[in-house]
Amino acid sequence: MLTEDQLHDLNQPLLAEHHLQFDYLADLLARRGVDAHQLILQLVEFQVAIPSWALGTGGTRFGRFPAGGEPRSLEEKISDVGQLNQLNGSSNSISLHIPWDIPQDSNGLHQLLASQGLSIDSMNSNTFQDQKEQAHTYKFGSLSATDRAVREQAIQHNIECINYGTQLGAKVHTVWLADGSNFPGQSHLRRAYLRTQESLAAIYEALPSDWTMLIEYKPYEPNFYSMVIPDWGTSYTLCQSLGKQAQVLVDLGHHLPNTNIEQIVGRLRQLGRLGGFHFNGSGYGDDDLTTGSAKPFQLFLIFNELVDANQDASLTAASVAYMIDASHNTKDPLEDLLQSVDNIMGAYAKALLVDRTALAEAQDANDTVRAEEILRDAFLTDVRPLVAEAYRQAGGALHPVRAYRAAGVRQQLIAQRGKFSLSTGL
Numbered sequence: 314m315l316t317e318d319q320l321h322d323l324n325q326p327l328l329a330e331h332h333l334q335f336d337y338l339a340d341l342l343a344r345r346g347v348d349a350h351q352l353i354l355q356l357v358e359f360q361v362a363i364p365s366w367a368l369g370t371g372g373t374r375f376g377r378f379p380a381g382g383e384p385r386s387l388e389e390k391i392s393d394v395g396q397l398n399q400l401n402g403s404s405n406s407i408s409l410h411i412p413w414d415i416p417q418d419s420n421g422l423h424q425l426l427a428s429q430g431l432s433i434d435s436m437n438s439n440t441f442q443d444q445k446e447q448a449h450t451y452k453f454g455s456l457s458a459t460d461r462a463v464r465e466q467a468i469q470h471n472i473e474c475i476n477y478g479t480q481l482g483a484k485v486h487t488v489w490l491a492d493g494s495n496f497p498g499q500s501h502l503r504r505a506y507l508r509t510q511e512s513l514a515a516i517y518e519a520l521p522s523d524w525t526m527l528i529e530y531k532p533y534e535p536n537f538y539s540m541v542i543p544d545w546g547t548s549y550t551l552c553q554s555l556g557k558q559a560q561v562l563v564d565l566g567h568h569l570p571n572t573n574i575e576q577i578v579g580r581l582r583q584l585g586r587l588g589g590f591h592f593n594g595s596g597y598g599d600d601d602l603t604t605g606s607a608k609p610f611q612l613f614l615i616f617n618e619l620v621d622a623n624q625d626a627s628l629t630a631a632s633v634a635y636m637i638d639a640s641h642n643t644k645d646p647l648e649d650l651l652q653s654v655d656n657i658m659g660a661y662a663k664a665l666l667v668d669r670t671a672l673a674e675a676q677d678a679n680d681t682v683r684a685e686e687i688l689r690d691a692f693l694t695d696v697r698p699l700v701a702e703a704y705r706q707a708g709g710a711l712h713p714v715r716a717y718r719a720a721g722v723r724q725q726l727i728a729q730r731g732k733f734s735l736s737t738g739l
């Protein structure tokens with residue numbers, strides 16, 4: 314962690330220019346009837362969870378190139394998230410994946426989390442890999458498996474995740490299923506769905522009443538002919554059958570190219586079943602790249618739907634768990650996470666700028682050009698001074714990536730943990 318003096322010294326030389334840019338933008342927005350200070354409060358409040366498995370390099374099946382200084386334990390992962398949160402004030406929770414993050418010392422972890430101002434976001438089960446001491450293989454599926462003993466083992470694993478989460482104060486359990494088939498005829502498509510539904514119901518039974526269960530969907534990988542939960546419609550029907558505490562999770566990388574993700578987001582929000590997000594960047598599939606790096610307009614349109622729904626009095630308020638889900642090969646993972654959060658904050662800020670009254674009028678009048686111009690006006694506004702001010706007001710760095718580099722965080726981590734330390738994950 315940086316000291317307060319260090320952070321102060323890093324911000325100091327940037328402050329004069331920052332104030333100049335911020336005041337100019339605040340003036341401009343005031344002319345349009347937007348209160349920049351009000352908007353910053355909303356940005357400061359907005360938090361994106363960091364998954365424990367994004368703190369190390371991900372690698373692909375072709376190779377892995379460790380960053381050096383990767384966290385070797387859950388405690389070190391928490392400390393890395395604490396570092397990120399100190400720099401941007403926007404990542405105050407960590408998501409855990411079991412068995413990669415089995416807590417050994419709950420009391421110690423509670424203290425560590427509290428000392429860093431963090432909490433646990435979601436628990437994530439892993440029935441896509443076999444573990445050494447495991448009795449039954451997941452080679453042919455887990456919650457959907459034809460073998461009852463396999464299903465039972467996968468159900469128990471999910472319940473175990475919930476129990477670990479309870480120890481640590483989590484309130485969300487996320488299920489992503491790798492289940493599916495690679496060849497036509499391999500699996501009975503309808504029965505696989507029904508077995509999954511039954512298994513999920515058993516897990517749901519064990520869910521504490523103040524928890525949410527998130528059900529993720531993915532169209533392909535690791536199975537390439539069918540996935541048991543390939544799309545939001547399947548997740549939605551499963552949630553409907555389970556009950557109110559079950560919600561759909563949208564992972565941006567889990568869509569086929571050109572899918573209109575913002576429309577899915579709007580639909581789920583309308584139906585009251587949007588419970589969570591996994592942010593990442595994707596050109597082809599589950600690419601796990603930096604959120605908003607290649608398709609910033611898409612990210613903005615997604616936030617536009619979220620903000621629009623939040624401001625719609627006819628919809629019930631939703632509590633959506635926002636998380637980054639990425640782990641790639643080339644960047645320093647912590648720098649990537651800072652960039653991802655920055656892009657997310659920028660997209661959110663831009664969505665808050667949309668003139669919704671004017672947009673509704675243009676839409677009602679079928680004025681296509683005007684409607685598009687309203688969105689473009691918001692999207693093309695340089696909101697970086699607003700995001701930087703939000704970081705500053707949250708006690709962070711005006712420019713988190715620059716501060717991270719200037720403070721030599723990675724070099725310190727390498728000195729502490731070694732050049733070849735490896736983090737658990739994919």
Ligand code: PSV
Nearest residue numbers: 366437489529564599638739
């Ligand atoms: C699957 O691709 C996924 O998006 C799920 O969220 C998993 O839990 C995570 O990635 C694991 O890396």
Ligand code: MN
Nearest residue numbers: 529564591638
């Ligand atoms: Mn995901």
